[in-house]
Amino acid sequence: MVGQPTDFWNQLGSNDADVEHLYGFLLERGTPANSRDLAVNLIEWRVHEEERRLAEIAARRAPVYQPKETYSVGQSILFTALGNREGFVRRVRDADNPRLGLFQVIGVQFDDEPNLLEFASSYAAPHPLNQEIAPTAITLDLTAEQAVETFADKVRGNLVQRLGADKEFVHLGDQWYLKGLLPEINPGYLNLAEAAVEQTGDAMTTGELLKILDLPETEKRSAMRFGLNLALSHDARFEDVGPMNETRWFLVRLEPPEAHERPGILDANQVRTVPLSSELETIADELVDKADSVGNGHQSVAPRDEVTLILTYPHRRAGTLPLTPLVRALLPDFSHPRLRFTFVDATTEEKVAGYAVTEGNYLAGLTNWFASRRLSPGAYITLRRGPRPLTLIIEYQSQRERSLWVRVARGINGRLLFSQEKRPLSHKYDEEMLIVVADPVGLDALARAQAEQRNLQPLLDEVFPELAKLSSSGHVHAKTIFSAVNLVRRTGPRAVFSALAESRSFASVGGGYFMLNEEARR
Amino acid sequence: MAPIVRPDIHTPFHIDFGWFEQNGRDLREEMYDALCEECRALYPSPAEKRLVDRVDPETAQVMRVDALWECLADHCGQKPGFITPATPLTTAIFRALLANENRPLTPEQLHRRIGKSNPNSILRVLMGAQIENGIVPAEGDGKQV
Numbered sequence: 001m002v003g004q005p006t007d008f009w010n011q012l013g014s015n016d017a018d019v020e021h022l023y024g025f026l027l028e029r030g031t032p033a034n035s036r037d038l039a040v041n042l043i044e045w046r047v048h049e050e051e052r053r054l055a056e057i058a059a060r061r062a063p064v065y066q067p068k069e070t071y072s073v074g075q076s077i078l079f080t081a082l083g084n085r086e087g088f089v090r091r092v093r094d095a096d097n098p099r100l101g102l103f104q105v106i107g108v109q110f111d112d113e114p115n116l117l118e119f120a121s122s123y124a125a126p127h128p129l130n131q132e133i134a135p136t137a138i139t140l141d142l143t144a145e146q147a148v149e150t151f152a153d154k155v156r157g158n159l160v161q162r163l164g165a166d167k168e169f170v171h172l173g174d175q176w177y178l179k180g181l182l183p184e185i186n187p188g189y190l191n192l193a194e195a196a197v198e199q200t201g202d203a204m205t206t207g208e209l210l211k212i213l214d215l216p217e218t219e220k221r222s223a224m225r226f227g228l229n230l231a232l233s234h235d236a237r238f239e240d241v242g243p244m245n246e247t248r249w250f251l252v253r254l255e256p257p258e259a260h261e262r263p264g265i266l267d268a269n270q271v272r273t274v275p276l277s278s279e280l281e282t283i284a285d286e287l288v289d290k291a292d293s294v295g296n297g298h299q300s301v302a303p304r305d306e307v308t309l310i311l312t313y314p315h316r317r318a319g320t321l322p323l324t325p326l327v328r329a330l331l332p333d334f335s336h337p338r339l340r341f342t343f344v345d346a347t348t349e350e351k352v353a354g355y356a357v358t359e360g361n362y363l364a365g366l367t368n369w370f371a372s373r374r375l376s377p378g379a380y381i382t383l384r385r386g387p388r389p390l391t392l393i394i395e396y397q398s399q400r401e402r403s404l405w406v407r408v409a410r411g412i413n414g415r416l417l418f419s420q421e422k423r424p425l426s427h428k429y430d431e432e433m434l435i436v437v438a439d440p441v442g443l444d445a446l447a448r449a450q451a452e453q454r455n456l457q458p459l460l461d462e463v464f465p466e467l468a469k470l471s472s473s474g475h476v477h478a479k480t481i482f483s484a485v486n487l488v489r490r491t492g493p494r495a496v497f498s499a500l501a502e503s504r505s506f507a508s509v510g511g512g513y514f515m516l517n518e519e520a521r522r
Numbered sequence: 523m524a525p526i527v528r529p530d531i532h533t534p535f536h537i538d539f540g541w542f543e544q545n546g547r548d549l550r551e552e553m554y555d556a557l558c559e560e561c562r563a564l565y566p567s568p569a570e571k572r573l574v575d576r577v578d579p580e581t582a583q584v585m586r587v588d589a590l591w592e593c594l595a596d597h598c599g600q601k602p603g604f605i606t607p608a609t610p611l612t613t614a615i616f617r618a619l620l621a622n623e624n625r626p627l628t629p630e631q632l633h634r635r636i637g638k639s640n641p642n643s644i645l646r647v648l649m650g651a652q653i654e655n656g657i658v659p660a661e662g663d664g665k666q667v
Contacts, residue, residue, distance in 0.1 A: 067582040081581040095584070097574040098564045099597060105575055105584045118584040120577045129582050 008083070009151040013158030018042055019166055022159070023178065031222040032177035038163075039156040040148050047144040050084075057086055067123040068130045071106050079108075079119075081129060090116055100125065172230045183219045185231035193228075194237055194251060202353075203241050203248035203340045206232075241340035241355070243332035243390070250340055256319075259338060259355035259364040263318035265447065266360060271456055271495035280497045283478055283512050286310075287493040304329065306384045310430045311370075312483065313377040313437065314490040319367025321381065323356055327363065330385045330392060331356055343369065344386060346395035354392060369394070376406075377483055378434030379427050397428035407435045407470060407480075409487050411442025414449065416459075416488055418466045432479035432512075435487065443487050450489040456499040459485060464506065468516060475513040528649075531641040534626030534660040535648055537619050541656030552655070553590045556617055558601060561593040594620045605636050611647055614638065616655040626660035 012018060025041050026033060033041075062076040063069070071077060075089045087108035095103045103123040107116035124130075142150070163169040163176060170179045196212045197204050206225050209232075215224055232238045232249050239255070242248030252260070276284060287310060307326045315321055331339060339356040343365065354365040373396055375381075384393035401424050408421040423436050437443060450459065463484045467476045482496045500506055506514040529535075542549040554568035565572065572589045576596065598604055599621025605614045614636040619627060627635065629644040639647075648657055 065582075067577070079581075095575045097576070097589075097592070099561065099574070099589075099593060100577065118575075120575075120582045120584050123577060123582065125577075127577070127582055128580065 009147065010154055011158065012046060012151065013039065013042060013155040014162050018159075019162060021045055022163070023168060026176070026178050027181070030181065031220050032172075032175040032226040034174045035156045035160050035163075035176060036152060036174075038159055038176060039152045042159070043147045043151060043155055044144045047147055054084060057084075062086055065119065066129050067103075067120040067125075067127050070104065070122045077108065082110075085110055087117070092121070095120065095123075170230060172226065172233055175226055177223065177226050181219065181223060182230065183215060183224050183227040185215070185227055189213050189215065189228075190231060190235050190237075193232065193249070197238075197249060197251050198254070201254075203250040205242070206247045206249070209249065239338065240336050241338050242336070243334045243339060248340065255338070255340075255355065256353075256365060256367075258318055258320060258367070259357060262357070262360035262362070263320065265314045265317050266320065266362060266490055267451075268490040268492065269454060271454070271491060271499070273492075273494045273498040274502060276494065276497050276501060277508070279510075279512055280478060280501065284493040284497055287479065287482060306382060308380055308382045310433050311375055311377055311379045311381055312433075312486045312490075313435070313443075314486055315362070316370055316375060316377050316379075317440065318362075318364075319370060320362040320364050321366065321383070323361040323363055327383060328356070330383055332389060334358075339390075341390040341392055342386075343394045344391050345369070346382075346384070346393050347398070352394075363392075366394075373398070373427065375427055376425070376429065376434060376436045377486070378429040378432075380429060398426060399428055401426035407467070408438045409435050409443065409484070410439040411444075411446040411488070412439075414446065416443070416446055416463055416466065416484070418463075418470060418484070420470050430479065432477040433483040435480075435483050437487065446488040453489070456485070456489075456491065456495065457503060457505075459489065460496075460499055460503060461505060464514075464516060473515075475509055475515050478512045478514065481514070529645065529659050531629040531645050533645075534628050535619070535632075535657050536626040536660045537616070537624050538653075538656045538658045541653060541658070545656075547656075549656075550590065552616070553594060553620060556598065556604070556620055557590065557593055558598040558603075561598055565589050565593070591623060595623045607638060609636075611636075611639055611644070612654045615644065615647070615657060619657065 022038055022042060025038070025045075057076075057078055062078045065077045065079045065081075071089045071092070073089050073092060077087055077089065079085050079087060087110045089106050090109045091107040093105050093107070095105045100123075103125075104121045105118050106121045107118055109116055120127075164171070168179055170177055170182065192213055193204075193209050196209060206229055210221075210224060210228060213228070215228070217224075219227070229240075229247055233240065237251055237253070238249050239252050240247050241250045304326060307324075307330060309321060309324075309327075311321075321327070331341060334356065337358050341354050341356065343352040343354040344350070345352070350369075352365055352369055354363055356363055375396060380397050382395045382397070384395070386392050403422045403424050405420055406423050406425065408419050408423065410417050410419070418435075421436075421438075425436075453459070460481065463481065464476060467480055467484060468474045478497055478500060479493075481500060482491075482493050485491050485496050500514055501508070505517060507517045509515050537549075539549060542552075548568070550568045550571075554562070554565075557565075568590070573586045574589045574592050575584045576587045576592045577584055579596070599617070604621060605617050609617070615632055618632055618635040622635075629641040629648065632644050633639065633641045647654065
């Protein structure tokens, strides 16, 4: 067994005997275990079993097989080259090989072989097995610790597959337990849990729910916790919105729609990008937006305590912010579709329920917060790690309200038009990104028309002259174009800048500014 | 069905026994030619198919195998004179496969075994217009794309 690692260890965790052993292990333990602990237990058990078997063989003084030795019918022999299997000699015959001369062939019976296997005996020719063996040679090839280190991952994979198909076992995430040991969680308890979460108005940990439900103490606490988590996970009313290693239950019906389904305005078509000049690349880095990325937003970044974002129109309209890797690093790790946390307004200390949503990579829950502060696309938003877990400080840079000349966007007769108008503003903003939206409904109509459009060029050709007319020099900054494009079509900065850089209609004049080239102006 | 890509120096080759029949050649004669004098004396006729006990070099398990194969794998094929620098390349490749009990070998492995030429030249010989000594890419081992 131990002498055949690839065959044996790679299959460990797949057979009935292994499952039976783990059944007994969990029964005795009385609490759930993760797949790694199960794999380690199984490996250690098999190694100890093998040690016990070898000790038994040694006690019976079964000799180690060597081809040069002579054996008789009925004798038991230990075959080290076959993984320390023990066999019994059932017959002896003369060998037939003129080149090798005289020797004998023994027919050996093994437990798991239907037919006899034949081996050389009285064979004096040089052979590795004919070398002198030390009395301690009958040992395992590796210790339990070595076996765990080498094979635990493989065994764990086998177990997950095998136990997952076994009706006696249940699992929640990577915690495994026996169905027969689950505490009874009847519908009444689940209704009570629903009422408790609704009354609290916030997600509740399993421990908090257990206290309220006052379940009969028939099982160990961890088994009760597992049983309740399992029951809640199978009930569509509840969702685990907690961070990694902390289960927190909330009611799906209390979650805002934008947290549950990505708002359509955040949809971004795949647009090709090209290598950018270092100037545009720097600007794109500053405007990091998930519309540019193809990953899950969970790249590892050097964590910071504070991130400042520039609000774009799609997020302003959806009440969301991009969940960039830097923003994600401000929050605890989570593996569920949503993490519920609390935004805390840095100025008023007002608390707002927030959701970090994996699918689409965004933070939801800010619709009212944006509206009450009358933020326009281009506003600076700062997020800071909160003093308590599951809190995120949010701040906009407020200033005394003043009427300022700003770019104003409208959708009129199927066209995106811009004008310079005096508007009251009470927040700081990025000069190049600020666009006040005068007509959200008109922009929605334009956005619907843009939804099927793959090529950015026609939109740039329409928007650029409109923006250029607002400047005496006719120059438009790349960030302004990016902000304007996003009024009707969510697009990442790299995609917008790539289209700008590739277009023959525009020419870079440095500093991130572009102008219409002569031909396009005509 | 996925197309088979052109064999390269990592593609395993073996002897196709059927090729000998189709081309009117006798594989046993070829094997016999490769035997040393000592083994020829033991088995005077290539036509006589005789099974003998073969002792596995690692486990000492005994299997009944053809005497010519046993000689080539365990005796003649292990001798220094079996493949020499003077042995023609196509013969050396053939003999290397005989000594390996026709378990497939790649041009890289063949190069290491015969110690002459280089893997790419061996590949060119094996992929020449005419199949030499029935040596073809091992079925199922050809890379798929």
